[in-house]
Amino acid sequence: MSMWKKIVLGAFLLSAAGLVAAQNISPTPPMGWNSWDSYGLTVDEAAFKANATELAKLRPYGWTYAVIDQGWYMRRPQGDSLQNRDFVLDENGLLVPALNRFPSAADGQGFKPLADWVHARGLKFGIHIVRGIPKQAVTARSPIAGSAFHVDEAADTTDTCPWDDSNYGVRDTPAGQAYYDAMLAMYARWGVDFLKVDCIADHPYKGSEIRQIARAIKKAGRPIVLSLSPGPTQLSHAEEIRQFGQMWRISNDVWDGWTFVRARPNDDFPMGVRDVFERLPAWAGHARDGGWPDADMLPFGMLAPHPGLGEPRRSRLTLEEQRTLFTLVAIARSPLILGANLTQLDAATRGLITNKAVIAVNQHSRDNRPVAALPQGFEQARVWIASGADGERYLAVFNLDDRPLALDAPWAELGLDAGPYRVRELWAGRKENGSNRMTIELPAHGCALFALKRMR
Numbered sequence: 395m396s397m398w399k400k401i402v403l404g405a406f407l408l409s410a411a412g413l414v415a416a417q418n419i420s421p422t423p424p425m426g427w428n429s430w431d432s433y434g435l436t437v438d439e440a441a442f443k444a445n446a447t448e449l450a451k452l453r454p455y456g457w458t459y460a461v462i463d464q465g466w467y468m469r470r471p472q473g474d475s476l477q478n479r480d481f482v483l484d485e486n487g488l489l490v491p492a493l494n495r496f497p498s499a500a501d502g503q504g505f506k507p508l509a510d511w512v513h514a515r516g517l518k519f520g521i522h523i524v525r526g527i528p529k530q531a532v533t534a535r536s537p538i539a540g541s542a543f544h545v546d547e548a549a550d551t552t553d554t555c556p557w558d559d560s561n562y563g564v565r566d567t568p569a570g571q572a573y574y575d576a577m578l579a580m581y582a583r584w585g586v587d588f589l590k591v592d593c594i595a596d597h598p599y600k601g602s603e604i605r606q607i608a609r610a611i612k613k614a615g616r617p618i619v620l621s622l623s624p625g626p627t628q629l630s631h632a633e634e635i636r637q638f639g640q641m642w643r644i645s646n647d648v649w650d651g652w653t654f655v656r657a658r659p660n661d662d663f664p665m666g667v668r669d670v671f672e673r674l675p676a677w678a679g680h681a682r683d684g685g686w687p688d689a690d691m692l693p694f695g696m697l698a699p700h701p702g703l704g705e706p707r708r709s710r711l712t713l714e715e716q717r718t719l720f721t722l723v724a725i726a727r728s729p730l731i732l733g734a735n736l737t738q739l740d741a742a743t744r745g746l747i748t749n750k751a752v753i754a755v756n757q758h759s760r761d762n763r764p765v766a767a768l769p770q771g772f773e774q775a776r777v778w779i780a781s782g783a784d785g786e787r788y789l790a791v792f793n794l795d796d797r798p799l800a801l802d803a804p805w806a807e808l809g810l811d812a813g814p815y816r817v818r819e820l821w822a823g824r825k826e827n828g829s830n831r832m833t834i835e836l837p838a839h840g841c842a843l844f845a846l847k848r849m850r
């Protein structure tokens with residue numbers, strides 16, 4: 395082979411390797427912990443490290459990402475208004491960690507020391523932002539790093555987030571792209587592995603800013619999972635959003651209730667477990683190829699000291715309801731992001747989130763979908779099925795009723811082929827050798843998850 399051909403082939407292989415790497419940033423649904431459900435805007439370095447230390451103990455089960463949610467750039471996160479929370483920016487109009495809360499960011503290091511600490515424990519590091527440019531940066535006409543532009547040239551001052559007006563939107567122009575390029579270059583230097591961007595996936599959907607951020611990540615040269623919020627993302631945006639993001643919210647914020655009474659008609663905030671059953675079916679078939687419809691965080695365990703909604707508390711979900719939510723998002727292949735304060739993890743919650751068989755359904759199953767036509771007696775039930783390795787099938791059965799529910803049906807009426815199966819119930823560990831049907835009693839809001847192997 396000539397030297398020229400070797401050079402061309404080498405370049406092609408490097409390009410192909412880069413493409414594969416880009417496509418495989420999240421080959422399975424991301425798993426990890428996010429600070430919002432327990433700390434709201436208030437998490438600091440000490441609390442984050444304490445939770446990440448506990449997360450590292452869960453890493454053998456797949457829990458990997460440690461994510462600081464909104465507010466890490468606020469000196470006074472509990473101020474009575476956004477204007478009084480005292481945002482910290484650098485000379486280029488980019489948000490940087492507040493030193494009174496994240497002291498390792500001193501001397502202009504940003505989150506690099508903290509990210510290095512996270513990486514040393516075998517974990518990956520993430521942060522949250524609200525899309526756009528801080529208003530104070532626009533007022534100051536800060537220069538955009540690496541460009542001849544200033545931030546006022548990039549900002550769309552007619553566009554603010556409806557529920558957080560601290561930022562202006564970003565124009566779909568070279569100046570706007572330069573701003574996001576500078577931001578993501580900084581995050582790459584810090585060692586960020588996961589970026590959750592809010593006010594971008596719905597109310598309003600901002601396709602141009604999604605594309606700008608995705609391009610900036612590619613230019614930055616570091617694999618970063620792009621998580622897009624809030625939901626519900628509209629199905630009409632499904633193909634576009636999966637081209638650029640690895641996670642996109644398909645529900646509004648999910649909190650610790652089976653259902654919620656809301657003040658306004660047609661309002662979907664907050665959402666309860668029951669609501670998730672109505673959101674996920676439309677996205678069946680979309681959880682694949684490194685893109686994951688996201689049913690939001692798991693509000694389990696202790697939600698304290700400053701939860702993003704309500705007073706400090708232990709999750710109001712019963713253990714059965716927590717198991718139901720975990721099973722539903724597992725078989726739908728939604729990302730698994732814990733909201734619990736991991737420093738106060740109780741034995742029941744620990745047992746829930748360390749069930750390797752259930753986690754494996756989330757990480758490795760395929761053809762995941764709800765069963766639309768169910769037999770008589772299943773009016774208050776929901777059923778999902780999926781396929782595993784070597785012909786194994788999974789079947790999840792849920793009781794949406796407020797009372798116990800007895801269910802009985804042949805496997806063939808539950809979306810499976812007829813015939814006897816060897817059965818394992820993955821929560822109880824119960825096994826049956828040869829069964830032609832499912833006969834089960836589920837508690838109120840309870841579930842069962844079966845692994846089935848056809849008998850020859």
